[in-house]
Amino acid sequence: MKNILKITYLFTIAFILGSCSDDDQKFSLSENSASVINTPTNGQEFILNPLEDQNNTAITFSWDHSNYGTPTSIDYSIEIANSGSDFNEATTLATVNETHFTMNIADFNNVVSSLGLPPFTEGSVDIRIKSTVGNPSQLPQYSNIVTILVTPFTTDLPKIAVPGNHQGWDPPSAPLLASSAFGETDYEGYVWLDGEFKFIAPNQTGIFEWGNTDWGDDGTFTGALLVDDETNCNASTAGYYFVVADTDALTYETTPVSWAIIGDATPSGWDNDTDLIYNSQNKTLELDLDLVPGPFKFRGNNEWGQFDLGTVDSDGFLQSGGDLTFDGEAGNYHIILDLSNPRKYTYSLTLN
Known part of the structure; x- marks a missing residue:
């Protein structure tokens, strides 16, 4: 009986101590016990x-x-936001149990770019550490805020849009021209035009909309542009055009181009072109044609000159010069020449 009383007494004491420990843990949080960021500075x-x-x-x-206030497992979330935004739209980079976290160049560039920082331009972001305990997360504490300066990049070529009568004057859905590299203003691309049109720049977040910088004809219709001008450029004849615009030199040019396929792989060999037909829905040039193994290429306006696509670069895009080779089985093929993505032109041959 004595042993039973002793055991009961010990369990009672253990329960009381445990309850006290739980109460102590509930009230152990200190307002000054949040993390302090060591790096970055x-x-x-x-x-x-x-x-x-x-x-x-x-x-x-x-x-x-x-x-x-007591040893416990802690979750740490690294939060990043535009400077001065008070973390209203913060991005969580990761949630970890350790007190460190690294990011590679590609991932960090993607994050800061998603915050709207323009490429190749220094911008600032705020960083803080949020700590929580338990599941679900409870008792959040926030570290000091560190502000860093970041210059992100983009591998996308800069672009301008060509809204106009050909697509209902809708900038977000307008065809695009691309420059040769970031910082360059030599925009080019292929566009189906039908009447008046303008050139428009994206805003800082990459959106094309009215109110952005735009360019129109200077009124002489000699290939000169004016910034934010009310006079539209004009393609008097509907058709497929090679369009170039230099927003620094304030010049533009539209050249009608009729694309075709030519070569030993085609029924007409190298003697005659077989014209491709523009598909307005897909914005591609297409044709069904009998092909046999052999060389071929695409050329414009039935002549050797400016418009010539005959090689593929390491990225899989068509370039001028040289010949392409068809080495499939002889048969009738659906040919697609896609020039809708400026400076990144592709083609495909699909057996019917």
């Missing part, structure tokens, strides 16, 4: 390089442990 600059190995480390986040 306030004002640190990060210039992201598109030519560097994108798996290389771009940034390392490290911080001190938060203090919840």
